Structures are given as C-alpha cells and as structure tokens.
Amino acid sequence: MNSRPRRPQGKPRYRRPNPDPVRKLAYDALRAVDERDAYANLVLPALLRDAERGGDGFDRRDAALATELVYGTLRRQGTYDAIIAACVDRPLGEVDPPVLDVLSLGAHQLLGTRIPPHAAVSATVELARAVVGDGRSRFVNAVLRKIAADDLDGWLDRVAPPYDDDPEDHLAVVHSHPRWVVSALWDALGGGRDGIEELLEADNERPEVTLVARPGRCGTAELAAEVGEDGVPGRWSPYAIRLADGGDPAALEAVRDGAAGVQDEGSQLVALALANAPLDGPDRRWLDGCAGPGGKAALLAALAAERGAGLVAAEKQPHRARLVARALAGNPGPYQVITADGTRPAWPEGTFDRVLMDVPCTGLGALRRRPEARWRRRPEDVAGFGPLQRELLRTALRSVRVGGVVGYATCSPHPAETRAVVDDVLRSSSEAAELIDARPLLPGVPDLGAGPDIQLWPHLHGTDAMYLALLRRTR
Numbered sequence: 001m002n003s004r005p006r007r008p009q010g011k012p013r014y015r016r017p018n019p020d021p022v023r024k025l026a027y028d029a030l031r032a033v034d035e036r037d038a039y040a041n042l043v044l045p046a047l048l049r050d051a052e053r054g055g056d057g058f059d060r061r062d063a064a065l066a067t068e069l070v071y072g073t074l075r076r077q078g079t080y081d082a083i084i085a086a087c088v089d090r091p092l093g094e095v096d097p098p099v100l101d102v103l104s105l106g107a108h109q110l111l112g113t114r115i116p117p118h119a120a121v122s123a124t125v126e127l128a129r130a131v132v133g134d135g136r137s138r139f140v141n142a143v144l145r146k147i148a149a150d151d152l153d154g155w156l157d158r159v160a161p162p163y164d165d166d167p168e169d170h171l172a173v174v175h176s177h178p179r180w181v182v183s184a185l186w187d188a189l190g191g192g193r194d195g196i197e198e199l200l201e202a203d204n205e206r207p208e209v210t211l212v213a214r215p216g217r218c219g220t221a222e223l224a225a226e227v228g229e230d231g232v233p234g235r236w237s238p239y240a241i242r243l244a245d246g247g248d249p250a251a252l253e254a255v256r257d258g259a260a261g262v263q264d265e266g267s268q269l270v271a272l273a274l275a276n277a278p279l280d281g282p283d284r285r286w287l288d289g290c291a292g293p294g295g296k297a298a299l300l301a302a303l304a305a306e307r308g309a310g311l312v313a314a315e316k317q318p319h320r321a322r323l324v325a326r327a328l329a330g331n332p333g334p335y336q337v338i339t340a341d342g343t344r345p346a347w348p349e350g351t352f353d354r355v356l357m358d359v360p361c362t363g364l365g366a367l368r369r370r371p372e373a374r375w376r377r378r379p380e381d382v383a384g385f386g387p388l389q390r391e392l393l394r395t396a397l398r399s400v401r402v403g404g405v406v407g408y409a410t411c412s413p414h415p416a417e418t419r420a421v422v423d424d425v426l427r428s429s430s431e432a433a434e435l436i437d438a439r440p441l442l443p444g445v446p447d448l449g450a451g452p453d454i455q456l457w458p459h460l461h462g463t464d465a466m467y468l469a470l471l472r473r474t475r
C-alpha cells in the first residue's frame with residue numbers, strides 16, 4: 001500500500017522559483033545602478049563576463065538581450081514610471097525599489113521589445129517570485145497585466161499631458177527625459193519645435209561603436225580591412241570606422257596595441273578642428289589640460305607627431321592619468337603624461353602653441369552612452385561645474401603663447417557650460433583672446449551652428465553633442 005502522505009486537495013504544491021538567467025542578470029544590474037549608484041556601462045560587462053564564464057550556457061544572444069533589457073529599461077524609465085504610476089494605487093515613492101525595478105523591467109519587455117506579452121509577463125513574475133517573494137509577485141503580476149492591456153502609443157496618449165497644454169512635460173514623458181533636461185536641450189537648440197523631438201529620441205538610441213585609426217600608427221583603410229565587412233567609413237572624420245553591427249573592438253589587434261581606439265566621431269572632430277586651426281609661428285608644443293581617460297589626447301598626440309610636435313597630457317586624477325598613459329603608449333612622437341591640477345599649471349605661462357581644455361561637465365551631450373545619467377544629474381550640477389570650467393579656460397589662455405590657439409570643449413550642449421563660460425572668460429580674463437570661426441576647419445560637416453563656435457548633435461551628426469570654441473590669444 002502506498003503510505004506517502006497526500007497533499008490536501010486543492011492546495012497547489014510549492015514550486016521553487018526558477019527565474020530565467022537573462023532577466024535575473026538584468027535585474028541585478030538595475031539594482032546595482034539603483035542601490036549603489038553603479039554605472040550600467042561598468043557593472044553590466046562584469047556581470048556578463050561572470051555569466052558567460054559560469055558554464056550555464058549563457059551565450060552571446062543572451063548577453064545581447066540582457067544588455068537591451070538593462071539599457072532600454074534605464075533609458076525609458078521616465079516613460080515607464082508614468083505608466084506604472086497609472087497602474088498602482090499609491091505613489092511610486094511608496095513602492096519598494098526592488099519591486100519597481102522588476103515592474104520597469106516588465107514594462108520594457110511589454111512596451112519596448114518584441115517579446116510576446118505572455119512571455120514577458122510570465123518571465124517577469126517568475127523573476128519577482130525569486131527576488132521579491134511570492135506575495136509581491138502577485139502585485140507584479142496584476143500591474144503587468146494592466147500594462148499589457150495597451151501598447152506604448154495607447155499608454156502615452158493616456159499618461160502624457162497634451163503637447164499644447166504643457167510641451168515640456170509632454171516631451172519629458174513621451175521621450176523619457178527629466179523635464180529640466182528637456183528644457184535645457186531645447187534652449188541649446190534655440191527653441192522652436194524643430195529638432196527637439198529628434199534629439200530626445202536620438203538620446204534613446206544605442207550609439208554606434210566608432211573606432212579611430214590613429215594617424216601614423218594605423219591607416220584608416222588598414223583598420224577597415226581588419227574590421228572586415230562590418231566596418232563602415234565614418235561620416236565626418238577621415239580617421240573613423242563605424243562598426244555597423246556593434247562587434248567587439250577588443251578583438252581587433254589594432255585596438256589591442258593602441259594603434260586604433262574606440263572614439264565617438266564628435267571627439268575626433270574636436271581634436272581635428274584644434275589641430276587644423278591656422279597658426280603663425282612655431283607649432284611644436286601642444287597641451288591637453290584635462291586629458292583623462294585619454295581618447296582626444298591619443299589622437300592629438302598622433303596628429304602632433306606627424307608635424308614634429310609633442311603633446312603634454314595633464315590629468316588631475318592619478319587613476320585617470322594612468323589611463324591616459326595607456327592610451328598614449330606607442331605614440332610615434334614625443335609626449336608626456338603628468339598628474340597635475342590644470343588650474344595650477346605646472347608649466348610656465350605661454351608655454352604651448354595649442355591647448356585643449358575638454359573640461360568636466362554634466363555630460364548632457366552623451367546621454368546615449370550613459371543611460372542612467374539623465375536621472376542622476378540635477379539642475380544645480382550645471383552651476384556647480386561653472387567655476388571650475390571658467391578657471392580651466394583661464395588657465396588654458398595663460399598657458400598658450402600669444403598667437404596660439406585654445407580649444408574649449410564640453411560634452412554638454414547646455415548654454416551655461418558652453419557659450420556662457422566662453423563669453424565670461426573672454427570678458428574677464430587678463431589674457432586677451434578672440435574667437436576663431438571653427439566651422440571651416442571641419443570641411444564637409446554641415447549644421448555646425450551660426451558660429452564662430454560649433455555644436456554637434458546626435459540627431460544631426462550621429463555624434464555626441466560635443467561643443468567646441470576656438471580662441472586665439474592676442475596679448
């Protein structure tokens with residue numbers, strides 16, 4: 001006779017949760033970003049490496065899906081928060097952060113991917129059982145079923161205020177940016193409806209991986225040949241090769257040995273414009289005053305070497321100065337990397353012929369790369385960077401010789417970090433300077449603005465929104 005105890009009728013047997021490893025990894029990355037202020041672009045590769053080494057069959061397709069889930073969820077968080085808020089009966093601030101992360105991950109699968117709704121809901125509820133418990137997984141299930149009842153456009157019609165009632169709030173919800181960032185980018189574009197929606201949407205796209213073939217070390221054609229059929233020539237920089245299908249730059253020998261690097265075309269153009277600025281007299285000593293991690297320094301040093309000039313690359317943070325040294329290793333011409341505070345120059349006044357000051361900034365022009373950055377930045381950060389940006393530009397003017405050229409660059413288009421800084425310094429610096437028209441120095445690049453400074457844009461140029469003003473010291 002079978003003496004095994006029988007389960008009471010009607011009570012389902014407890015089943016241990018068995019979350020899918022891709023969702024679990026994506027959730028772990030989101031928690032790290034939320035809880036420890038981790039950067040997704042640092043935490044995710046580490047988690048992916050561990051998963052791929054783990055021997056559970058986690059493959060490249062799993063890694064691609066996990067990456068899409070993490071980046072997509074973070075980028076679209078503003079939109080998903082508005083939708084989730086419409087589906088729960090308490091303020092979002094009262095929902096436990098881990099539960100909110102699970103809900104956002106589910107919302108992204110339902111509204112931002114082609115994953116079939118039933119699979120999105122069941123995989124996310126299974127994840128919820130594992131990470132927040134059975135009780136709260138029922139809440140997750142109920143909310144996700146409400147979200148699944150409509151598509152993204154339907155939800156946006158319901159949760160975003162009409163454009164005509166409140167344009168900034170409308171754009172903030174529809175394109176998932178904080179309202180103050182919408183407002184700042186709009187000002188930077190010059191107002192009007194033109195371009196703002198394209199720009200906000202471009203911030204939500206995955207940026208292409210672009211390589212730079214450092215002149216004198218690697219020819220662009222040579223780099224293209226090594227990349228193979230995935231390589232597409234750059235749009236603007238003669239040294240750029242774009243990796244159409246993403247690809248793994250670290251697998252390329254030219255990248256491993258430093259002859260090429262990963263660098264957005266906007267950054268390449270900034271270095272090129274400074275190097276192309278006309279100069280009377282000697283052109284031997286170049287300075288990059290804010291060099292870490294060294295992308296622009298490596299291109300500048302290679303361009304300098306072609307002309308028999310040398311580069312000093314200064315960086316305040318020792319660990320970033322080490323990255324600069326790594327980026328410059330193997331440069332064919334003379335260079336020096338120093339750990340130094342650019343506001344207290346370790347060199348005599350008027351030492352350099354060309355100076356780049358690529359100053360610390362809010363990074364509002366590189367939101368495509370740092371999906372969480374838009375939610376971390378605060379309006380007061382803009383003013384916070386102002387004094388250092390002005391001081392570094394003043395130091396740059398002091399460091400360049402009379403007749404020499406300074407490039408003031410930011411990866412933010414915010415007017416308070418760009419023109420306002422340049423105008424203030426031009427008015428108040430004891431070294432006199434004049435602006436040079438930077439636009440003709442980048443022949444063939446359209447839509448650079450009204451000059452004399454230039455502003456690149458993700459939606460117009462496919463680059464980060466880099467800003468560059470070129471100033472010639474006149475006295």
Ligand SMILES: C[S@@+](CC[C@H](N)C(=O)[O-])C[C@H]1O[C@@H](n2cnc3c(N)ncnc32)[C@H](O)[C@@H]1O
Nearest residue numbers: 290291292293294295296316341342358359360
């Ligand atoms: C926008 S990043 C420069 C990016 C770099 N040009 C590149 O292309 O790789 C600004 C750098 O300035 C450094 N920095 C901040 N304050 C500085 C100072 N007072 N003097 C020198 N460098 C400073 C930061 O540590 C950071 O590495």
